[in-house]
Amino acid sequence: MKNLLxxxxxxxxxxxxxxxxFESNKDIPFEIKRIYYIFDxxxxxKRGMHTHKKLQQVLWCPNGEVEVLLDDGKEKKSYLxxxxxxxxxxxxGYWHDMYWKKEGSVLCVAASDYYNEEDYIRDYDEFLKYVxxxxxxxxx
Ligand code: TYD
Numbered sequence: 626m627k628n629l630l631x632x633x634x635x636x637x638x639x640x641x642x643x644x645x646x647f648e649s650n651k652d653i654p655f656e657i658k659r660i661y662y663i664f665d666x667x668x669x670x671k672r673g674m675h676t677h678k679k680l681q682q683v684l685w686c687p688n689g690e691v692e693v694l695l696d697d698g699k700e701k702k703s704y705l706x707x708x709x710x711x712x713x714x715x716x717x718g719y720w721h722d723m724y725w726k727k728e729g730s731v732l733c734v735a736a737s738d739y740y741n742e743e744d745y746i747r748d749y750d751e752f753l754k755y756v757x758x759x760x761x762x763x764x765x
Pocket of ligand 1: 672673740
C-alpha cells in the first residue's frame with residue numbers, strides 16, 4: 626500500500642500557538658467540494674465500513690485520537706491520527722473503518738465531491754468484487 630499519510634504545513638510557536646493548513650491540488654491531489662466532521666462518538670465505536678467508487682477524501686483529527694484502518698482488498702494498514710498536523714488520504718477504492726480512541730475526538734474530512742449515496746459500496750463482498758474486476762486499476 627502506498628504512503629497515504631500527509632504532514633500539514635504548520636506555522637507558529639509555543640508562545641502564540643500554531644496554525645496548520647492545506648490547499649486543493651497542492652497539498653492534496655484533488656479539489657475540495659465538501660467538508661464534514663464527526664464528533665461525540667463513544668470510545669471504541671466503529672464507523673465507516675464502506676468504500677467509494679469515485680470520491681477522494683482527506684481525514685484529520687484536530688483534537689483527540691482516531692484510528693483508521695485502510696484495506697485495498699489485498700493489504701490492510703492501520704493509521705493513528707493523533708496530531709492536528711497529521712492527515713490521511715483515503716483515496717477511492719480503499720475500504721475504511723474508523724475507531725474512536727479518545728473521548729472528545731473530532732474527525733474532519735475534506736471530500737472531492739458532494740454527498741452521493743450512489744458512490745458508496747457498503748457491502749464488503751461487493752467491494753472485493755470491484756477490486757477483482759480491476760475497477761480502480763485506472764487511477765483516473
Ligand atoms: P457515512 O458516510 O455512512 O458515515 P460514517 O462513514 O462515519 O459511518 O454517513 C452517515 C450518514 O450521514 C448517512 O446516512 C449519510 C449521511 N451523510 C450526509 O447526508 N452527508 C454527508 O456529507 C455525509 C458524509 C453523510
